[in-house]
Amino acid sequence: MLAGGGPRRGGAEAPRGLKPALRLFQAPEGLPAAVRYNDFTMFRAIKEQIDTIFREDPAATGVLEIVFCYPGLHAILLHRVAHKLYGWRWRFVARFISQIGRALTGIEIHPGAKIGRRFFIDHGMGVVIGETAEVGDDVLLYQGVTLGGTGKEQGKRHPTLGNHVVVGTGAKVLGNIRIGDHVKIGAGSVVIHPVPDHSTVVGIPGRVVRARGAEVDEDSETLEHGKLPDPEAQEIEDLARRVAELETQVRALTGAVAPPPVGSHPQEPV
Numbered sequence: 001m002l003a004g005g006g007p008r009r010g011g012a013e014a015p016r017g018l019k020p021a022l023r024l025f026q027a028p029e030g031l032p033a034a035v036r037y038n039d040f041t042m043f044r045a046i047k048e049q050i051d052t053i054f055r056e057d058p059a060a061t062g063v064l065e066i067v068f069c070y071p072g073l074h075a076i077l078l079h080r081v082a083h084k085l086y087g088w089r090w091r092f093v094a095r096f097i098s099q100i101g102r103a104l105t106g107i108e109i110h111p112g113a114k115i116g117r118r119f120f121i122d123h124g125m126g127v128v129i130g131e132t133a134e135v136g137d138d139v140l141l142y143q144g145v146t147l148g149g150t151g152k153e154q155g156k157r158h159p160t161l162g163n164h165v166v167v168g169t170g171a172k173v174l175g176n177i178r179i180g181d182h183v184k185i186g187a188g189s190v191v192i193h194p195v196p197d198h199s200t201v202v203g204i205p206g207r208v209v210r211a212r213g214a215e216v217d218e219d220s221e222t223l224e225h226g227k228l229p230d231p232e233a234q235e236i237e238d239l240a241r242r243v244a245e246l247e248t249q250v251r252a253l254t255g256a257v258a259p260p261p262v263g264s265h266p267q268e269p270v
C-alpha cells in the first residue's frame with residue numbers, strides 16, 4: 001500500500017531551512033509510510049544507536065563494523081519499524097518484520113514491546129523480549145536475556161525496566177514486575193520480584209546483594225522476597241527510634257527537675 005499524498009503518520013516533518021544537500025536523505029514521496037517513517041528523526045536515531053554502541057562496547061572500532069556486524073543494532077532498527085506498524089494495527093506485517101529480525105540476529109523482540117532510547121543488546125543471540133515488556137532509556141542487555149511472562153498472567157505480563165539498567169548474560173526477568181532505575185542484574189539470575197532503584201540483583205531466585213552501593217547482609221530479613229531493602233524507609237525507621245529514645249530521656253529529666261508547686265514563691269536571691 002502506498003502512502004499517497006495524505007498527512008504523514010510517522011512523526012515530525014523535515015525541519016525547514018535545512019541545506020538542500022541534506023534534503024537528499026529525505027525519503028521520496030510515494031514510498032510506503034513505514035519506509036518514510038520519521039525521515040530525519042530516523043537518521044538521528046540511527047546515529048544515536050551507533051554512538052551508544054561506541055560508548056558501551058570497547059571492541060567496536062568503526063562505523064562500518066557497527067553498521068554491518070552488530071546484530072543488536074539490526075534488531076532494534078527493525079523493531080522500531082515493526083513497533084510503529086503494530087501501533088497502526090498492521091499486526092501481521094509487524095510480526096513478520098519481527099520474525100525477519102529474529103532470523104537475521106537471533107534476537108526476538110515482539111513488536112508490541114515498548115523500548116526507550118539508546119537501547120543496546122550486546123552480542124544478541126538468544127534474547128527474547130515479550131509483547132508487554134517496557135524498557136527505559138540507556139538499557140543494556142547481553143546475550144540470552146529473557147524479558148518474559150511467567151505463563152500464568154493475561155494483559156500486562158512482562159517486566160518494566162527503568163532507565164540505566166544492565167541485564168547480564170543469560171538472566172531471566174519474568175512477570176509483570178518493575179525493575180528500578182540504575183539496577184544491575186547479574187549474569188544467569190532469575191528475577192521474579194520487583195527490584196528497587198540502585199540495586200544489584202544476583203542468583204536464582206534473584207536476591208538484592210547491593211542497595212545504593214552498600215552491601216546487603218545475606219542473613220538479613222531484608223533479603224526475603226516481598227521485603228526487598230528500602231534504604232529511605234530504613235532511614236525513617238532509625239529516625240523514629242531516635243526520637244522515641246529522646247522523648248524517654250526528656251521525660252526522665254523533666255521528672256527529676258519537677259516544676260515548683262502552684263502558689264509557692266520562687267527562692268529569693270541571697
Ligand SMILES: CC(C)(COP(=O)(O)OP(=O)(O)OC[C@H]1O[C@@H](n2cnc3c(N)ncnc32)[C@H](O)[C@@H]1OP(=O)(O)O)[C@@H](O)C(=O)NCCC(=O)NCCS
Nearest residue numbers: 142167168169184185186187188189200201202203209210
Ligand atoms: C552483577 C554484576 C553486574 C556486578 O555488579 P556489582 O554491583 O559490581 O557487584 P559485585 O561485583 O561487587 O558483586 C556483588 C556480589 O554478587 C556476586 N555476584 C556478582 N555477579 C554474580 C552473578 N552473576 N551470579 C551470582 N553472584 C554474583 C559477587 O560475587 C559478589 O558477592 P560477594 O560480595 O559475596 O563477593 C556482574 O557481576 C554481572 O553479572 N555482570 C553481567 C556481565 C555480563 O553479562 N557480561 C557478559 C559479557 S559477554
